[in-house]
Amino acid sequence: MSETLILHHYDASPYAEKIRLMLGSQGMTWQSVLSPPQPPRPNVDPLSGGYRRIPIAQIGADVFCDTFVIAQEVARLAGAPELDPESAEGEAADLLARAEGEVFFAAIGSVSPLTLLGTMLRTVGPLGMVRFALDRARMMQTANVKAPQGDGARSILQDFLDTLDARLTDRDFVTGDTLTIADFAAFHPLWLHVATSRHPLDARFANVVRWYAQMEALGHGAREEIDPERAFEAARASKPRTLPAVTGEADARIGSRVSVAPADYGTVPVVGTLVAATPSRTILARETDRFGTVHVHFPVRGFEVTDA
Numbered sequence: 260m261s262e263t264l265i266l267h268h269y270d271a272s273p274y275a276e277k278i279r280l281m282l283g284s285q286g287m288t289w290q291s292v293l294s295p296p297q298p299p300r301p302n303v304d305p306l307s308g309g310y311r312r313i314p315i316a317q318i319g320a321d322v323f324c325d326t327f328v329i330a331q332e333v334a335r336l337a338g339a340p341e342l343d344p345e346s347a348e349g350e351a352a353d354l355l356a357r358a359e360g361e362v363f364f365a366a367i368g369s370v371s372p373l374t375l376l377g378t379m380l381r382t383v384g385p386l387g388m389v390r391f392a393l394d395r396a397r398m399m400q401t402a403n404v405k406a407p408q409g410d411g412a413r414s415i416l417q418d419f420l421d422t423l424d425a426r427l428t429d430r431d432f433v434t435g436d437t438l439t440i441a442d443f444a445a446f447h448p449l450w451l452h453v454a455t456s457r458h459p460l461d462a463r464f465a466n467v468v469r470w471y472a473q474m475e476a477l478g479h480g481a482r483e484e485i486d487p488e489r490a491f492e493a494a495r496a497s498k499p500r501t502l503p504a505v506t507g508e509a510d511a512r513i514g515s516r517v518s519v520a521p522a523d524y525g526t527v528p529v530v531g532t533l534v535a536a537t538p539s540r541t542i543l544a545r546e547t548d549r550f551g552t553v554h555v556h557f558p559v560r561g562f563e564v565t566d567a
């Protein structure tokens with residue numbers, strides 16, 4: 260079975276940029292399927308069963324939702340355990356959690372609405388902008404988190420930059436002399452901020468500016484653009500890989516139909532048969548006419564599993 264990673268993403272997605280740079284840092288070869296910036300996503304919905312966030316990765320008939328499990332797959336394929344989010348500890352883990360929580364939303368909330376409007380007009384045009392804005396407004400209506408705006412968002416972003424700059428005073432990277440998952444997690448909200456504000460980072464944060472340039476220079480590795488049909492063929496031609504061994508007591512719901520959804524935002528559930536539940540990962544089997552059995556992987560943290 261081919262172990263080529265297929266990434267379903269769109270170029271402006273910061274979470275996807277985190278993964279693209281991880282692939283670049285390892286000089287990996289991967290395949291790219293471009294998704295629309297909002298649902299429906301006919302290139303990947305049939306595989307994932309409707310998970311609404313981006314990116315989604317695929318290796319044959321295994322589908323990976325959320326960058327937590329995608330990063331674990333990149334770490335495994337590259338033999339680079341320092342890219343596994345479970346390897347982050349202490350202050351680096353705190354920074355990672357902050358970057359992917361309030362800082363992610365603050366990266367946009369701190370940009371003036373007029374500038375944001377200009378950025379969207381340039382990237383997706385007037386119709387695309389209306390579609391995108393309506394979709395995200397709807398998504399946030401059902402969200403269990405509130406996105407900070409204006410001064411609140413600006414102060415969250417400044418605090419984060421202060422912390423990061425101090426950390427980078429005597430280190431090349433967030434945890435020391437080498438790249439780890441914490442660098443990629445800290446980078447992507449800043450990349451989002453730079454892209455949406457159309458302004459470089461404040462030069463006062465000199466250490467961050469130096470580190471940011473190094474991160475950007477990692478590039479994306481060898482990216483091959485493919486159309487969705489090739490991704491579907493990869494699923495059809497493969498069987499899901501062997502399930503992970505579980506030590507200790509098995510989840511009583513194994514074999515029953517469950518629904519898995521993010522707890523924070525984009526809370527669209529995916530329904531399937533629970534086939535594996537490890538301390539960090541939930542795997543559902545979905546029987547499909549188009550591809551046969553597909554296994555969909557989710558992180559445990561930040562997701563809810565309920566009876567379907």
Ligand SMILES: N[C@@H](CCC(=O)N[C@@H](CS)C(=O)NCC(=O)O)C(=O)O
Nearest residue numbers: 272273274296311312313325326327
């Ligand atoms: N925790 C998720 C967050 C992913 C996320 O928020 N992605 C954004 C795009 S960068 C998203 O999906 N927004 C809504 C959408 O694209 O439908 C992860 O790590 O993958």
